[in-house]
Amino acid sequence: MDAAALLKRLDISSGDLSRGDLSCRSPIDGAEIGHLASATPADVKAAIDKAHAAFLAWRKVPAPRRGELVRLFGEELRQAKDDLGMLVTLEAGKIVQEGLGEVQEMIDICDFAVGLSRQLYGLTIASERPGHRMMETWHPIGVCGVISAFNFPVAVWSWNAALAIVCGDPVVWKPSEKTSLTALACSKLFERAAKKFGGVPDGLLTVIFGGVEVGKAMVENPKVPVVSATGSTRMGKAVAEVVARRLGRSILELGGNNAMIVAPSADQELAVRAILFSAVGTAGQRCTTLRRLIVHESLHDGLVDRLKKAYASVRIGDPREQGTLIGPLIDKAAFDGMQSALDKAKSEGGQVFGGERQLENQFPGGYYVRPSLAAMPRQTDTMRHETFAPILYTLKYREFEEAVALNNDVPQGLASSAFTTDVREAEAFVSAIGSDCGIANVNIGPSGAEIGGAFGGEKETGGGRESGSDAWKAYMRRATNTINYSRELPLAQGIKFEI
């Protein structure tokens, strides 16, 4: 594949790539693709000031018209799907199908946001006073800062950006420094759409590249009323503290530690397929990746044997090649983190299978691993920690309630699933006494959510919701309006206050 030609088709010139301190590398082989310049604190301030000026203009544009811009952006994404998907493969190491899937998620959220642009509904509320009407109206809130992670370098940003823009909010985006090029490509595609739309205020979308300092400068700025951050719990806590100190709003989508319960009545064929996709897909680097398998004791050993066979034969390799199912980890730090988690699991009594480095001769600068299984004697400390790599811990359970308790007994609360054909177990799992996660599924795995639902989770996952359902409300300010169309001035609560 000719990377320069690919980038050129996405409007990224060699000039764009030859300046700056930020080295852009491919995890496929560790090779450098280009350099970009990190933003300085002054650049961040200027971008936010410009975005704020754009806000003052954009909030006047009717929401359905704002939706038209997002529709045009969706069209650009359709045209560029193969190229942008391939750039995701190149920069994040995802297999081609998953790179394309990510762009499809972007297209889907654009469609959703276009419809939403005519449905930013408020309520009409019965007033206790005669001749009065109460209503709720939703208005643009201001600049939305987005911090995105390397593992979904374009889709998660688009969930935020498509909604923010129809809601009337400009976007300042700080992508992971590991995936700056995909962000640059998205901004170029957005420029194409903006040109077709005509009259888009300058600064409606700005990308600021760089590391922690750049993110910090954005998060501290009071002209950014909403910050949406995706990444580790550690990062999210730091962001939440800074935003809370100035009483801003944060939307957090942080670590997951997602489990699947496999009950005696489960359709095991289906379960095995779901386990494979959710545990080893994206090389275990989704926030929804299946990390803990809680299996009924009557099935555990047989299921683990089947998984071992599948794990031994799953094709690991260059993510650009047809037939590859597992590409590289993002970098050496991810590989080291995986090895140290496996060592800890062993010291806690775990029986570990897989996890070895692969293809070292072919790709000395790429970190490929055999996905691993670790049969654990109990839910240990290592299992309570999210390691962003393909490690699937397994546990046995006896009673369904015990399995649900294990599902919930971790600090994180993103995704979960139960494989069962027992209607009582299925209903209990999604009920108030069931899974405590933001996503609770039955007979499908925990990963690969559709954009139509609200995406996010509880506890250390941060509590934010992005994407579908009514997640848009976090990007707007709500006003409660009371209108008196009578000639009296009755006070609420029956208060008399007259001279």
Ligand code: UN1
């Ligand atoms: C993430 O890993 O941050 O549900 C997002 C999924 C994807 C999104 C994952 N639709 O796995």
